[in-house]
Structure formats: C-alpha cells, structure tokens
Amino acid sequence: MQALLQRLERGESLYDPPADVRFPHQAGREANGPAPVPAGTAAVDGWAAAKAEFNRALRHAERLRAARVTAARALRDVERLGMDVVCAQTAERRARQDEEQAAEAVESAYAALREASAAYQDVRAGAGSHAQGRPGGLRSMLGTGHAFAEWQERERWFQAEVERTYLACGAARNHALAAERALDECVEIRRHALERLRLARDAADLARRVLEQARADWGERVPEDWEQLDDTRRELSAPWSDEEFCAARTRVFHAALNLHRAFIVANARTLRLDLLLLKEVFAGVAPQDAALAVCSRSRSSKSQRLTYISILAACARR
Numbered sequence: 600m601q602a603l604l605q606r607l608e609r610g611e612s613l614y615d616p617p618a619d620v621r622f623p624h625q626a627g628r629e630a631n632g633p634a635p636v637p638a639g640t641a642a643v644d645g646w647a648a649a650k651a652e653f654n655r656a657l658r659h660a661e662r663l664r665a666a667r668v669t670a671a672r673a674l675r676d677v678e679r680l681g682m683d684v685v686c687a688q689t690a691e692r693r694a695r696q697d698e699e700q701a702a703e704a705v706e707s708a709y710a711a712l713r714e715a716s717a718a719y720q721d722v723r724a725g726a727g728s729h730a731q732g733r734p735g736g737l738r739s740m741l742g743t744g745h746a747f748a749e750w751q752e753r754e755r756w757f758q759a760e761v762e763r764t765y766l767a768c769g770a771a772r773n774h775a776l777a778a779e780r781a782l783d784e785c786v787e788i789r790r791h792a793l794e795r796l797r798l799a800r801d802a803a804d805l806a807r808r809v810l811e812q813a814r815a816d817w818g819e820r821v822p823e824d825w826e827q828l829d830d831t832r833r834e835l836s837a838p839w840s841d842e843e844f845c846a847a848r849t850r851v852f853h854a855a856l857n858l859h860r861a862f863i864v865a866n867a868r869t870l871r872l873d874l875l876l877l878k879e880v881f882a883g884v885a886p887q888d889a890a891l892a893v894c895s896r897s898r899s900s901k902s903q904r905l906t907y908i909s910i911l912a913a914c915a916r917r
Contacts, residue, residue: 601871604867604871608867608868646862646865649854649858649860649861650861652858653851653854653855656847656854657854659850660844660847663843667817670809672806673805673807673810674810674821676806677803677806680803681803683802684796687795687796687800688796690792690795691792691795694788694789694792695789695792698785698789701778701782701784704781704782705779705782707778708771708774709775711774712774715768715770716768718767719761719765722757722760722761722764725760726758726761729753729754732750816841821838821839822836825838
C-alpha cells in the first residue's frame with residue numbers, strides 16, 4: 600500500500616482496464632451466471648470527473664427508483680382507490696336526491712306563499728268593500744241600531760282576518776326563504792360531492808394507467824401476487840428488480856468505487872502519512888498526543904490538521 604501511495608504521490612498514472620475487462624462476462628450467460636456490467640462504468644480520471652460521473656449515475660438510478668415507487672404505490676392503492684370511487688358515487692347520489700327534494704320543497708313553499716298572498720289580498724279587498732257599506736243615518740252616527748251592530752260585528756271579523764292572513768303570508772314567506780337556503784346548502788354539498796367524485800376517478804384512473812404501464816415495461820417484476828406468496832417464494836423473487844434498474848444500481852456501485860479511487864489518488868500523501876502514524880500507534884511508538892504526531896508529519900505544510908485516520912489512531916490508543 601505504501602509503495603502504491605508513493606507512486607501516486609509522485610504523480611504516476613495508473614491504468615484501469617475498462618469495465619468489461621475488469622468484470623468479464625459472457626454475452627449469452629446462463630440464468631444463474633454473473634450479471635452484466637452496464638456501459639459507462641470504466642474508471643474516470645480525476646476527482647471532479649469521478650464526482651460528476653457518480654452524481655450522474657445516482658440521479659439516473661433515483662429517477663428509475665422514483666418511477667418504481669410510484670408504480671408500487673399504484674399497486675398498493677388501486678383497490679382502495681376503486682372503493683373511494685364507489686363511496687364518492689354513493690355520496691353524490693345522496694346529495695343529488697337531497698337537492699331534488701330541496702327543490703321540490705322550495706316549489707311547494709312558494710306555492711303556499713302564493714296561496715297565502717292571494718288569501719290576504721282577498722280579505723283586504725273584502726274589508727275595503729265592507730268599510731264602504733257602513734250604514735248611514737242618525738243611529739249609525741250615534742252607534743246604535745240593529746244594522747250598525749251587524750256591520751260593526753262584520754268589521755271586527757274582517758280586521759281579525761286581515762291580521763291573520765297577513766301573519767300567515769309572512770310565515771309562508773319566511774318558510775319559502777328557509778327552503779331556498781336549504782336548497783343552496785344542498786347545491787353546495789352536491790358540488791363538493793361531484794368534485795370529490797371527479798378527484799376519486801382521476802386518482803383511480805391514474806393508478807390504473809401507471810400499473811398498466813408498469814406491467815408493459817417490467818412484466819413479471821411487478822409483484823401483483825406478493826401477498827399470496829409464501830415465505831420461500833418471496834425469498835426467491837425479486838420484485839421491481841428489472842434489468843434496467845439493476846444495471847443502473849450496478850453503475851452507481853462502480854461509480855462509487857471510482858470515486859473512492861479518485862479520492863485516494865488526490866490525497867495520496869495525506870493517506871500515506873496517516874497510515875504510517877497508524878502503524879506507529881499499533882506498534883506503540885507514537886507520541887502520546889496524536890495531534891502532535893500529525894503535526895510532526897506535516898511540518899512541511901503551513902497548516903496543522905487532524906485527519907480522519909489520526910482521529911482513529913487516537914481512539915485506538917484508548
């Protein structure tokens with residue numbers, strides 16, 4: 600390891616064969632043979648390039664994973680979403696029936712209001728006609744006589760009827776207004792029920808489309824009968840592990856290896872000094888203070904630092 604780090608520290612370039620050479624595989628491999636290595640996994644020179652390649656591979660794998668997570672949620676929720684549609688249809692049907700009944704109640708209330716208004720107008724007209732037929736003469740002026748008494752009795756009846764029909768007309772008007780408010784509430788409830796039904800149908804349709812696309816893209820890798828499998832069959836299955844996703848995950852793994860390689864190449868001197876310190880710690884010849892040991896190894900540098908390895912070394916002494 601020290602020799603390798605010294606060669607890297609001197610700037611010597613190391614050759615990494617391409618991925619298909621480092622990980623040979625047969626084109627017509629058997630079902631139980633090694634998995635093929637995806638293209639684009641050869642080592643990348645330089646820390647920046649290795650980091651960029653790792654991020655590209657990770658983003659690609661995350662996009663594929665997100666698509667499969669969406670399909671898994673659709674598979675999990677498609678039955679429940681279907682039931683949501685049924686419940687929303689039931690709620691909308693009840694809301695429609697309530698709206699129809701409220702509309703009938705409004706029509707009946709306004710019919711009663713028209714009847715009450717007509718009765719009030721008829722009584723007022725009768726009262727006016729009766730007032731014009733008041734008996735004349737001295738006895739009438741004095742409030743005596745049989746004819747006047749009959750007229751006065753009829754006048755009191757008309758006044759009572761005018762008041763009664765007026766109050767009945769007001770009550771019918773209030774009832775009609777209340778029926779209108781109830782109808783407005785039913786209309787609003789049905790509007791919400793229709794919106795809920797639309798959203799439920801959209802969600803169910805989207806889940807079905809996602810699931811159909813997943814079946815077309817990944818075939819038997821979609822675990823539709825997962826709940827019916829026993830433990831043995833579950834252990835032997837590989838849900839959502841289609842070839843494209845497996846290749847993307849493999850590419851991330853190889854890009855991570857190349858990222859470690861680039862880190863070692865870029866920090867060869869630091870790693871070599873830290874390994875020497877670790878060797879001295881294990882041999883029992885390192886200074887008591889690990890920080891002083893690191894500083895003594897780094898006198899040629901203007902900065903004095905504790906690296907990850909030196910921290911491990913300090914912990915190993917305790």
